Amino acid sequence: MTNLLRANFSRLKRDGMFWSCVLTVLACSIGFMVLWCLENAERGALTDLDEFYFRLSAAMGFFYAMFTCLFLSVEYGEGTIRNKLTVGHTRREVYLANFITVFAASLCMAAAWLVGGLAGVPFLGFLTIGPVGTALCFVIIVGFTAAFSAIYTFIGMLNDRRSATVITVAVWLILVLVSSIFENTLHEPEEITQMLVSVDGGAPAAVTEPNPYYISGIQRTIYEFVVDFLPTGQSSSLQNINIGHPVRMLLSSLGITAAFTLGGLRLFERKDLK
Amino acid sequence: MDYILETKNLIKHYKNGKALNGLTMHVEKGAIYGFVGRNGAGKTTLIRLICGLQEPTEGTFTLYGCPNKSKEITKARRRMGAVVETPSIYLSMTAEENLKQQYQILGLPSYDGLKDLLELVRLGNTGKKKAKDFSLGMRQRLGIAVALAGDPDFLILDEPANGLDPQGIVEIRELILRLNRERQITVLISSHILDELSRLATHYGFIDNGRMVKEISAPELEASCRKCLRLTVSDARPLTTALDKMGLEYSVRSDTEVDVYEAPSVTELTLALHSAGCEVKNIHEHDESLESYYMNLVGGGSDD
Numbered sequence: 001m002t003n004l005l006r007a008n009f010s011r012l013k014r015d016g017m018f019w020s021c022v023l024t025v026l027a028c029s030i031g032f033m034v035l036w037c038l039e040n041a042e043r044g045a046l047t048d049l050d051e052f053y054f055r056l057s058a059a060m061g062f063f064y065a066m067f068t069c070l071f072l073s074v075e076y077g078e079g080t081i082r083n084k085l086t087v088g089h090t091r092r093e094v095y096l097a098n099f100i101t102v103f104a105a106s107l108c109m110a111a112a113w114l115v116g117g118l119a120g121v122p123f124l125g126f127l128t129i130g131p132v133g134t135a136l137c138f139v140i141i142v143g144f145t146a147a148f149s150a151i152y153t154f155i156g157m158l159n160d161r162r163s164a165t166v167i168t169v170a171v172w173l174i175l176v177l178v179s180s181i182f183e184n185t186l187h188e189p190e191e192i193t194q195m196l197v198s199v200d201g202g203a204p205a206a207v208t209e210p211n212p213y214y215i216s217g218i219q220r221t222i223y224e225f226v227v228d229f230l231p232t233g234q235s236s237s238l239q240n241i242n243i244g245h246p247v248r249m250l251l252s253s254l255g256i257t258a259a260f261t262l263g264g265l266r267l268f269e270r271k272d273l274k
Numbered sequence: 275m276d277y278i279l280e281t282k283n284l285i286k287h288y289k290n291g292k293a294l295n296g297l298t299m300h301v302e303k304g305a306i307y308g309f310v311g312r313n314g315a316g317k318t319t320l321i322r323l324i325c326g327l328q329e330p331t332e333g334t335f336t337l338y339g340c341p342n343k344s345k346e347i348t349k350a351r352r353r354m355g356a357v358v359e360t361p362s363i364y365l366s367m368t369a370e371e372n373l374k375q376q377y378q379i380l381g382l383p384s385y386d387g388l389k390d391l392l393e394l395v396r397l398g399n400t401g402k403k404k405a406k407d408f409s410l411g412m413r414q415r416l417g418i419a420v421a422l423a424g425d426p427d428f429l430i431l432d433e434p435a436n437g438l439d440p441q442g443i444v445e446i447r448e449l450i451l452r453l454n455r456e457r458q459i460t461v462l463i464s465s466h467i468l469d470e471l472s473r474l475a476t477h478y479g480f481i482d483n484g485r486m487v488k489e490i491s492a493p494e495l496e497a498s499c500r501k502c503l504r505l506t507v508s509d510a511r512p513l514t515t516a517l518d519k520m521g522l523e524y525s526v527r528s529d530t531e532v533d534v535y536e537a538p539s540v541t542e543l544t545l546a547l548h549s550a551g552c553e554v555k556n557i558h559e560h561d562e563s564l565e566s567y568y569m570n571l572v573g574g575g576s577d578d
Contacts, residue, residue, distance in 0.1 A: 003381035010378055014367065079362035084379055086325040086358070087424055088351035272288075273327040274359070 004089060004097035009104070012071075018105055021067045022112045029056055029116025037123035049124040050241055053117045054137060057235040060113060061172045064106045064148045069168040071105070072098060072156030076164075081273065091269045095157055099261060102156075103149040110145050114138075129241060136246055140238060143253030144231035148172075150260035151231070157268050172232070179233035182226045188213045228252060276303040277336075278428045278460045279324065284333035286319050286484075293319040295484035296333065301428075301462055301477070306454050308475030309464040310568060316484040317464035318359060321432050325356050337428075352380075356430035361417025365406035369397045369416050372405060376423040387425075395419040395449060411442030418449065429453065430462045435470050443470060450474055472564040482572040497525075499567055502533040504560040512550035516543060533560065 012018050036052045075081040075098070084094050127134050155168050192211045197204045215223060227233035228245050229252040237243060279301040286294040294316045301307045311317050322328045324335065326347070335342050340350040363372045373388050392398045395415040400408070405416060414434060421429060431450070435443045451474065453459045465471045471478075478495055480487045490498070504527075507513050513532050517524045520543070523535040544554055 003379055006381075007375050007378035011364070011375060014371065016366065074364065078365055079358070079360055080364055080375075082325065082327060082356070082358055082362045083376055083420060085327060086351060086354070086356045086421075087380055088326075088348035089379070090348060270329075272322075272329075274322070 001089075001093040001097050004084060004093055005100060008097055008101040012101060012105055015071065017070050018067060018108075021063055021105075022109055025056075025060075025063055025109045026112040026116045028059070029113045030119040032056060033117055033120040037120055041123065047124070048128050049117075049120050049126060050128050052120055052124070053114075053127060054238045054241060056113050056117070057141070057238045058176070058232070060110060060145070060235060061148050061175070061232055062169070063109050064145065065152055065168045065172045066165075067105060067109065068102045068149065068152035069156050069165040071102065072153070073162065073164055076160040077162070085273070091271075092265055095153075095265050095268045096261075098157060099149060099153040099264075102153050103146055106145045106149050107142065110141050114141075133241070136243065137238060137241065140234060140243060140246060140249050140253075143250045144234040144238075147231040147234075147253040147256040147260075150257040150264070154260045154264040157264055158271060160274065175230055175232040176236075179227055179230045179236055182223045183233065183236055185213065185215060186220070186223050186227065188215070190214045190216075229256075231256065275300070277301060277339075278303050279335065279337055279462065281320070281335040282333055284320065284323065284335060285331045286316075286323060286328065287331040292484055294323075294330070294333075297481065297484060297486050299479050299486050299489060301460065303460055304454075304458060305477045306450065306461045306463065306475050308471040308478045309462060309481065310466065310468065310471060310478060311464075311481035312466060312572070315481045317481060318432055319484075320481075321356065321358055321430055321462075321464060324354075324430065325358055326351060327358070352424060353426055354428040354430065355421030355424060355426040356432075357414070357417040357421050357434065358430070358432050361413045361420070363405050363413060363416050363420060366404060368402055368404060369400045369408075369419070372416060372420060373423055376420045380424045382423075391419050391422060394422070394452075396445065409442070410437050411439065411445060414438065414442070414446060415449065418446075422453070426459065427457075428460045428462070432464050433466075434463060435465060435467050443467075447474055468564045468568060478564075480568060480571050487571050495564065495567065499563060500533075500535060502535050502560050503538065504556075504558055505532050505534065505554065506530055506556035507532070507547065508553040508555065512547055512552040516546040516550065519546075530555075 032055070033052055036055070040047075081094065085091065129137070151171065152168050155171060156164055159167060189211055191208050193206050193208045195204050196207050224244070225248070227237060228248045231253065234249050234253070243249065277300050279299070281297055281299045284294050284297040285292065297316065297320060299320075309317050309320075319328070323330050323342075324337065330342070337347060337350040338353060340346045364375065367375065369392055370388065373391060374385060377385055377388065389398065392400075395418055397412060397416055397419065400412070405413060408416065418429075418431070418434070434446050434450070438446065447470065450461055450463070454461055463471065463474065476492050477489070478492070479489045505513060507530055510526055510529050510532050514524065514526065517532070517534060517538070520538060522538050525533050525535075527533060540557065547554055
């Protein structure tokens with residue numbers, strides 16, 4: 001597998017799509033950070049770097065998806081996957097080498113995002129969450145990046161049609177949708193205040209009553225679990241450094257990565273290639 | 275006999291039917307094996323199985339004597355190179371970069387021999403030109419160079435002349451002949467361009483509907499296809515006696531049918547047969563090309 005990895009990384013170095021993705025992420029990260037800082041400085045509402053630094057995390061799944069499916073589709077589109085199998089590499093080696101390459105490339109994109117975010121330091125100073133908090137955030141980023149890579153590699157390696165790109169982006173959108181539905185429900189306040197105006201011209205009165213959309217008990221625990229479980233939920237939580245259950249998040253990422261990689265390996269070994 | 279590849283009753287099912295239906299074939303070491311069959315006969319399917327892109331539903335094959343179910347098959351595959359359907363090359367890379375990729379995939383310690391390989395396929399002067407800007411013939415030759423990167427002694431080429439112009443076809447033919455003669459590489463070529471194949475192949479395998487119809491060596495085929503006069507008579511014995519007396523080369527096909535390979539005096543022959551009490555029922559010139567041999571073998575039905 002070392003040979004395959006060496007070949008993949010050598011290809012990655014020359015891959016225009018990879019560098020385009022890295023530079024786009026870097027440009028977005030710097031651009032948005034400066035924009036947010038300038039906007040908030042104008043309103044006199046500048047707080048600290050924590051508020052903005054991880055804001056781009058929700059979009060990272062999209063960049064990973066675009067890169068992964070385009071990188072892997074070349075193997076099928078140009079038939080080069082055959083060169084690896086014909087000379088005796090096993091399917092297991094080919095799949096794992098591609099997963100590791102995709103994961104490493106995605107980490108490079110994540111690094112570009114985090115480096116770009118440092119453009120906010122001159123305006124806001126460094127993160128206030130401390131080295132442990134920062135390290136935890138970084139570990140969670142590595143975790144959900146691995147989970148995204150495993151899911152996208154699964155799709156890219158098992159789908160040899162051009163539609164793989166569409167499917168990968170669609171999967172990301174569905175995951176975003178699902179996690180945002182659960183997250184929005186979790187953000188519902190426990191009570192809502194309504195203003196009542198009487199018809200006889202009396203003064204309006206504020207009435208506080210329980211929010212029917214607020215969930216509690218086992219249902220809330222399940223919703224929290226789903227948000228912590230999905231990589232899109234994790235990246236969304238990270239936007240506001242809202243990391244309630246870091247261990248659960250990491251174990252979820254590990255579980256997703258293992259499940260999709262093992263499942264992908266099993267199915268890829270049986271797949272008829274052309 | 276020393277075989278590089280042997281298949282036994284290979285069967286491959288797809289959702290829409292059987293692509294291979296008990297295929298048995300033998301590729302001798304040092305041969306240029308022409309694998310002939312119409313579109314959809316199962317040629318590419320067999321190549322996919324040998325290359326490990328697909329698994330047979332039933333049956334077995336051995337590569338360098340190594341069974342396909344054995345774990346050692348991956349090692350055996352390191353001794354072969356293949357171009358399956360289209361050349362497998364990165365279009366965004368140059369010829370040299372493509373070869374470097376393959377060298378890395380193979381784990382070769384250096385790029386020694388890379389330039390020679392490019393020269394061998396006449397792509398030594400392509401410089402920084404990307405493969406996407408190559409002609410079809412150049413891509414095909416680059417595909418062959420990639421397949422040759424590991425210095426294989428068995429090369430599989432699936433329809434190498436497809437889509438090439440006449441010059442491209444000649445270049446590929448010369449390359450294959452050079453590889454076979456100078457490097458002793460055994461070559462399996464699938465094709466339905468029979469005229470082209472007849473200039474190369476030392477052995478033939480004719481496949482139809484997923485089955486091997488006939489395996490034959492080039493000399494045997496040449497003998498079958500030799501121009502001759504085919505005589506149908508009431509009894510072949512007086513005819514052979516007369517032919518022996520006339521000193522003509524012939525072969526007996528049956529009790530009533532004889533092929534005569536040199537032009538006899540028909541009058542002299544019929545008179546001799548008449549006096550021997552042998553009736554001449556039919557005389558016709560028989561000149562079979564590879565194409566007509568193939569058509570006789572598999573019939574002239576449609577591709578469906």
